[in-house]
Amino acid sequence: MDLQLKDKVILISGGAKGIGGAISKMLIDEGAIPVFIDPSEEEGRELVDYAKGKALQIPVRMFTPEDAQAAVKICLEKYGRIDGIVNNAGANDGVGLEHGTPEAFAKSVTKNLNHYYYLAHYALPELKKTQGAIVNISSKTAITGQGGTSGYVAAKGAQLALTREWAAELLPYQIRVNAVIPAEVYTPLYKNWINTFPDPEKKLAEINQKIPLGRRMTQPEEIASMTVFLLSKQATHITGQHLFVDGGYTHLDRTL
Known part of the structure; x- marks a missing residue:
């Protein structure tokens, strides 16, 4: 199947290692150009080498709107276009209800959620030009709960809500927005x-x-396969979806 991703420029937060790294590598294999916003310099260099230079690392974390705006600007200065974004960066930081604090909760939600909005907001003018796609990487914890991680789960649930909201808002521009939901990776x-x-x-x-x-x-490459497909022209009538790649963890009875 030709995913028609050759020379497509994809911005990926947290795209140098883990799930994000697997997505970047698969995009390289498909002929796309991943631009990964990730401070993991060693892993980033390895990916750029793997791509024979046809990739770009922006070694920052997006703590502020200005960070996201700068990343979009750097990408455009280098490649002149954006065909898709993958919101992926985040970490389960264990800020719970019983043992957390309001301050820690607010910080956890902010660091796991806000940059999803920042990157989509600043990339949007370019996505309108290319009729691009947005993929949000969420978590099964938003569906099942886990215990002891209120901040992270609140952010992950909000990502699923924003997926539907953005899919509705961006229909006039033919911009597709979907979420991929891993469980145990x-x-x-x-x-x-x-x-x-x-x-x-x-x-x-x-x-x-x-x-x-x-x-x-689940292997990171299995999450990457779904994500890259959703970015491609083979998924042109899929939007507003929450797609589970989890070996049945979320929806099947685990006593089976």
Whole structure:
């Protein structure tokens, strides 16, 4: 299947490693040009080398609107267009209701949510020109809950709401907006969390047993496959959707 992504310029927050890195690499394989906004310099250099220079790293985190505006400007100065964005950066920081504070909650929501709006807002004029696409990476925690992570889950739920809102608002411009929802994906951040348990291997095995399809984690490349498809011209009549790539974790009975 030709995804018709050759030379398409895609902005990706957190696009140097983990799920974002897998998305960037798959875009390179499809002939697209990923521009990843991510301070992970070593992983970023490896991706640029893999792309034989046909990629760009912007080594910042988008804490402010100005950060996002600058990233869009850098991308346009280099490539002159934006064909899609992937909002991906974020981290489950464990700010809960019982043991968190209002201040920590507000900070968690801000750092996991606001940059999704910032990047979409500043990229929008270019997406109108290209009839581009937006993909928001959310989390199954927005659907299932997890416990002890109110800030992160509030942000992830808002991302799903914004996906539908933006899909409705941007219909006149033929800009498609969808969300991809992972569950258990073994990224570097996930590995760090697993290693906080007294017996990480036992905890990992317990989690794998709760994933109905194959009793295994979803691979970052499987999230990337869905994301890249949604960015492509093969998905031109898909918008406002929440697409689960999770081995049945969210919707199937885990006793199966």
